[in-house]
Amino acid sequence: MNNRKIAFLGLFVALAFVLSYIEYMLPLNIGIPGAKIGLANLVVMVALYTVGDKNAIALSIIRVVLVGLTFGNISMMMYSLAGAAMSLCVMLIVKKLGNLSITGVSVLGGVFHNIGQIIVAMLVLETQSLLYYLPFLIVIGTITGVLIGFVANLITTRVKRVFKM
Amino acid sequence: MKKNDIVLIAVLLVAAVLVAAGMRIWQMNNTKDTANVVVTIDGEVYGTYPLSEDRTERIELPDGSYNILIIADGYADVAEASCPDQICVKHNHIRYSGEAIVCLPNKVVVTVEGGEDNDIDGSTF
8 A cells, every 4th residue: 555545545534524524414304214415425435446445444434433433422323334334345246246337336335325224223123114214215325326426436537547646 | 327327226216116106005005094103112112092083192211302292183293302313303294004203312113003903893703
């Protein structure tokens, strides 16, 4: 890992942290538990395509722990960890398969982030009634995924140019 | 964006809409006049109230937090809550079996149950 990558990784952690904070201040409150814009996922996407899989995983874990300790509590950390882990696993697999571009990977990341959170909520609350939200969460995850994927694509091409210099 | 991406997005959206529509139809057909509103806290049943009777119930938690449940005109709704995110308050009112209002911070779940356990009807046959 060269110095430039290390510097970028630090920058990504800071960015993900700030974006999580912005999202915390502007929640997507449409009455559906687990629905999120997933702004921080933008940084994870860019990291995935520029500094590599392992660094993206590290970034994701550091972000969840930092944000959870600063703004949330243990249960909130559990929800976001489940969402982040689930979405990152799916994104890594889909990216390896190579059938989808950054937009498709981002869509699946968004959808599975929401699914991961709802699974934890179902376990915590011991109720299946949350399954009822699944179709809505898939739609929201798809829409935010497309938007995040579009922006991530723009950023990735520019960051890659810096690495080539 | 590749062609595969568009296919993926289309499949996801169509599947979600179909599942949502299917669930809605099932819910409408499985809600009887005897439907109940069931409130659980952390998985434990807190109270069961008939959906046909208007009432206001203050759901109190041991730590002082609360949710105010209003049942009126055949709908159940959470009107007020002490939770920080207010998702349960923002949620639309519910009336069909299987619909739920969830308050994650308070671990409160308000669901409508269809009222299939018609003991009285069963015994008359």
